[in-house]
Amino acid sequence: MIELANDRWFPVINTVLALATASLWYFTSGRIGWPLVVAILVPWGLRIAAGHFPYRRSRFDGWLFLFGITAVFSTFTAYSSEIAAGKFWIIVGAMAVFFAIISVSRRDVWLLAGASGPAGALIAIYFVMSNSWRQWPADIGLFNRIGLAWMSIRPSFPLPVLHPNTLAGMMALLFPFTIAFAFFAWRKRKIRWLQLAGVSGAITAGGLVITSSLGAWLALAVGLSVWGLWWASNQLQKRTPFSQKIIFAVLMGLLLIAGAFVLRTILGSGLGQEDSNTRLSLAQQTFFLIQDFVLTGSGLGSFPALYAQYAQVTPSFFAAYSNFYLDIWLEQGFLALVAMLLLLGNSFWMLFKRSAFRRQAPPKEPTAETILATAVPQPKRRRRRKREVQANELVWFQWATFVSLVVMVLHGLIDDALYGNLASPLLFFAPAMAIVVTRRRSDKAPPDTVRRKRWAVGLGTIAIILVALFFNFRQTVQAQWYANLGALELARVELMDWPTNQWDNGENLERFEPAIARFEQALMVDPQNRTANHRLGVIALVKRDFGTAVSYLERAHEQNQNYRGIVKSLGYGYVWHGQPDEAEQTLMVIPEARTEMNIYSSWWERQNRPDLAAKANEILIELGNRQH
Template sequence: MANFLQYHPRSFLQQFTYQIVFLELILPFPLIFVGLSGVLNPLVVGSVVTLAVIPWVTRWFVLGRLSRPTFADGPLTLFVISAFIGTWAAYDPNLSWPMLLTLLGSVNLFFTIINAKVSLQRLSAGLVLIATLVAVYFISQFAHFHYPEEAGGLARLGLLTGSFLPNLVFFTPHPNAVANFLVGVLLLCLILTGQTQAGQRMAWSLAAGLIGYGLLISESRGAWFGLAVALSIWGLLGTTNRVLRLVLVGVGSIGALLSLWVVIHLSKPDHPVFILSSMLNTADSRFTLYRNSFNLWGDYLFTGIGLGNTFALIYSRYQLLINVPYLYYAHNLFLSVGLALGVGGLGALLWLMIGFYCFVARIEQRGLNTANLPFFRAAWLGVTAVLVHGLTDSPQFADPGWTMPMLFALFGLAVSVGQQAEKPFQPIFPPAFQSWKVWTAILIAALIIGILFQRPLLSAWYANLGAVYQTYADLSPDLDDKTQKAAINQAIIYFERSLNLNPTQPIANRRLGMIALSWDNFTKSNYFLEKAYKQEPNNQATLKALGLAYLWVGRLDEAEKLLRQVNDQNMLIEELGIWSNLRESQGQMDLAEYAYSLAERLSVKR
């Protein structure tokens, strides 16, 4: 070793540095794996958190700072804080902790990538290798996943190619989640294919083919659209002629509008070509979900409902007014973040996106060297493809959230490459916005707004707290009667405080009405729900709750008028039949007759 140090000091230091960098890159993954596996053993969690923290403590002592400064520091800090608040608000924290650990590991991975001095090609190759392994697993086991809804031509192709290998399934990923995981990496793989030597080019070409084929058989239209948007932007960036660029944008916009018109025209029921109706039916059901999820978000505006598998029961119980899970996540990235983390988390996401694309615009304007520019574009356009897919799906925030680390890795890769053209670090906002005068003015404006809207804001805050405690009382597992009663009483106290500040507060009125309805106190439920209906006449939860309240007091005409506005009429009619049988079994023959009669009325189409 002494001779090695004497004659090859540079090689030894390089090898030692590579080992440290490699160790730093892999330390976030134990935390991610523990989160994905759902292990909550305190010793295991403490160990992986300690491993993840070691590089940051070391960097603090050696360099005097935790990380290189980036525009993402503020929004990611707010994002993590909001995640902890959401976990506190979750009706069962054990549902939220695994995804919280995954989120912490993903954020850790982002900062690790931007701080690690490792080859750009090696980082890209590592991400592509991981995506290729996922694609191979998805393709080879497709026939063994037994997806109930996959019946198209591409699915049949996937069944054919996925039947050659034996059943090695240990995890059944949703096709949309696989597409979300692969779509952001495909561009990186294509760049590696074009920039490597002939020997490696074959390997990267094979990887690109596998990733592309996996994306194809996933039948994820949202991911395909995201990839199309990313490729279109790349094509425009490669067009140096400004006039030609404007012409291409115009032609593309006109083509998109014409395509939309054709889709709508061909999807009319009276049209002989009825090939696109299923697509529009899916879109209609998604928009219904988005509208209902947005209304539900208002109930938990400040705290959120927590990460993980918390959405399903809350959505069913308080938006659809049924007691069984119906849908498991909001299928939209922004709604999923808002619901899980509250307004703070959604604000952090928007802040992060604004900062990211301001950063991208600056780097594209300044330019990078010819070796790094393709990787930068592939990374930020990969992030863009994932975010566009997020408009129609959000597997990153659907349990177990296994696609989340790849998004943060691509994000970190783009920032790491782009920062080479931006030294020293530049904040999101221009220098004029950094002065104490500007921030003082913003603070004064915020205080004025807070004073002017103090009562409505406090009222909404108490309504949020009431919703948290009501959810805890209704859905938390293994509560004894005393604890459950104390929680629901605390919820009522918060709702009443909310109404003392703002008597028309719709959330507090609706929730108190729903509590009274569950206790068969129909007089009180009608009183509160009628007040809520005046403020939110299009909220499905209010329509259904007030309709049921009218039903149980025999006001069938008014109940029918409201319940006909509920989205899924077939499910509602079936539910009324169940209610009729239940009331009859309880000896409440008049209520059973009301439910039966209304079900008969709703069965007649108008």
């Protein structure tokens, strides 16, 4: 068994086990938990027994572990320990997939690329067999009609329904490797492999189209366009006096101009996201939520509930995610975001240094002396020729990795296929592939002393910056610390059974006391703290103390007039406090206010508050008159 760890195929088997484990965690929402860790630890144990490190080390290890440490911390800050634990195990699975992939030899990267085709096809089939076009309607009407017709005839399977944009993002992430594998198979004259790439690629592309995920389409199109432009610039340089890089730079400039125009159109359209809310607005409101939890993060799996409760101000589900970067920042904090950005940035840097982008010296004409001096035996020449062929073939996989990273970065600006909701086993897939396709035999890991010095310098620099910020903004930081803790306390009691799909009827008010104490501490240090004023105003609304609520919310509104949750809560506070003019002016920017006031009029009657029902009817009439 120990000898198995030295076998060439051991890393491939390890990768299969890691992917299977991560997938089980993913499709069970992490409910299995600890038992599946065995499938990850057994290969590590075999490597240790064979005298190796548990995994093949890389320059990304430190940043990956920093991301993992923040994930552990975020399981304690989350409002729901069950949801947080589920997402945590999926992140652990994604990290296991990363360590398994980077253990694969560079010469076997074609296996990983070949497996991406069937993996993408399976995701496409899963989407077609599980998606509900009623729950997640397509953005394109034709696809929606086709999907609804298909739902009426397809077999019924008890499969979890995942957001189309999530599955589309994973398909787009894998698709470039299917293309690279097709080139590889064509070069090797392996017809069966080429057929596999063609069939699986067609299924993946078809599934990607049917999802109608414009963000995934756009990201994949940009990445493939860059690849295509590099190839086109290579062809054009043979017919023009300009170098390949100059031609490529001009073509890229044109692509960036066109891409910026298309991206602006997509971002402002709101296509692919919930209801009438645009992506830009969703990102803005998420950033305001981040400020409420800026010192600790809000905890794993908390975005849907927090956004609905404090930005949309509804007890029902509204949005599954914001975007890749803001979701990480909100749930795991700033350090996790920095770790992810460094992983992505270093991945691009490694590809830039060691891929087709790298400038190659022009070949020199050999002389008789150099031929005799550099002559090598025939077996060595064959081995050298084989390495050159492998290096040329590797360029396809390097470009596929580049496109996959582009998909990850650009799609992450619009959607969140890899981290949103419960994360994905492919969270670190592209950075892992960047390590494999740029690895060289001459690469050596820096000594442990060098590693420790680098981390000491990095952590020391961060510590100095944090200490300087604390002493320069001590009052603000201290107040926000108390407000941050209060926001976590409030989320735990308010979101305990989320989504309840009904408004709070004001029972069990004692549950708010720990959070109130924290917010009052914050206001003693900084009376203008937005988070504390906002949350105290929300609590006062639940307590039916509308005068106090308006007072707190007005102070919060002075600090931020664009925070939707503050605006809506303040408008409703004006209604219940009997300030219809202010309420009407404030609620004009809340499109659902008229519908909700209509519901409130009957809801307050059932709560034995006819006075508040009358106020709801009054503002309902005023809002209706203003719309007409």
